[in-house]
Amino acid sequence: MGKHSQRGCIRCGTCCRKGGPVLHHQDKEIIRAGHAGYQHLITIRRGEMAFDPLSNGLRPAAQELVKVRGRGKEWCCAFFDAARSACTIYPHRFRECRLLKCWDPADLLAVVGKETLVRADLxxxxxxxxxxxxxxxxxxxxxxxxxxxxxxxxxxxxxxxxxxxxxxxxxxxxxxxxxxxxxxxxxxxxxxxxxxxxxxxxxxxxxxxxxxxxxxxxx
Structure with a gap:
């Protein structure tokens, strides 16, 4: 497959293996409805070194962020089923997951750091x-x-x-x-x-x- 030729998800699972999404205010209802819980989340604290998708590198977090944690000590998203290469909460997936298109990240990058949740919101x-x-x-x-x-x-x-x-x-x-x-x-x-x-x-x-x-x- 040539570069830029893909225009749809082939369920390779690469994005899910790189880590869980950061939560935005639109995602509160997913937590309230019980599709995900505190046990699935981790907080990136302000000042903590974290991956910044805008600069494509590590930098201190400018603000507190809540994201889906990995599985055990792995980066792989807690909701990723590796055996089926599928999301276990796909109908109720988070905003960043809905926006993510690995062949065209513009929509996702447009919301990075905007309207994100902090612990007190939950x-x-x-x-x-x-x-x-x-x-x-x-x-x-x-x-x-x-x-x-x-x-x-x-x-x-x-x-x-x-x-x-x-x-x-x-x-x-x-x-x-x-x-x-x-x-x-x-x-x-x-x-x-x-x-x-x-x-x-x-x-x-x-x-x-x-x-x-x-x-x-x-x-």
Missing amino acids: INPGDPILEMIALHERECSCEEVERLIAALSTPHHRDKALARLTTLVRRDLALRLYAERELGLCPDYELFVFGRPLFNYLEARGVSLPLVAPRVRGE
Whole structure:
């Protein structure tokens, strides 16, 4: 098949294997109707390094994003059935999935970063978990983590940056554990509520903190 010759989906599954979609406000009804739940979602926090389709590379997220998580530690969308090369919620698929045409990405690129959901859009007002999210953002921000990662390249600041990163990782784990034990947070919802554990995030960024025990919740 020659370049640009395709004008329809051949169900190869390539797009689904690259990761789940970011959610937009039009997608709230899919969650409310129960076609997808918190256990299928992960939050990309503001300042977190993430793939930007507009620049086709990694860059710090300019805003909080909620997206469909992968399966286990894979990028593959949680709703992709590899055996059938099909989406398990196809009639109720998300906006970005409806817009995606791999042979012509213009429609999808036009909505990137626009009218996207944040966690508070999907959580009932007054739910105490919202206070925990706000506390977590204040005390374990991705912006600070990235500044500390940058400081690791300077020998004069390396030890201090490592010590601070260790403190942040421990605080991150402590807040997650508190939410689970004291607020009854379902462990399957952790990646939606808090995003990736900092320990895992740092590992992906090539930073190892051997004195901190990991507590992994999936992706």
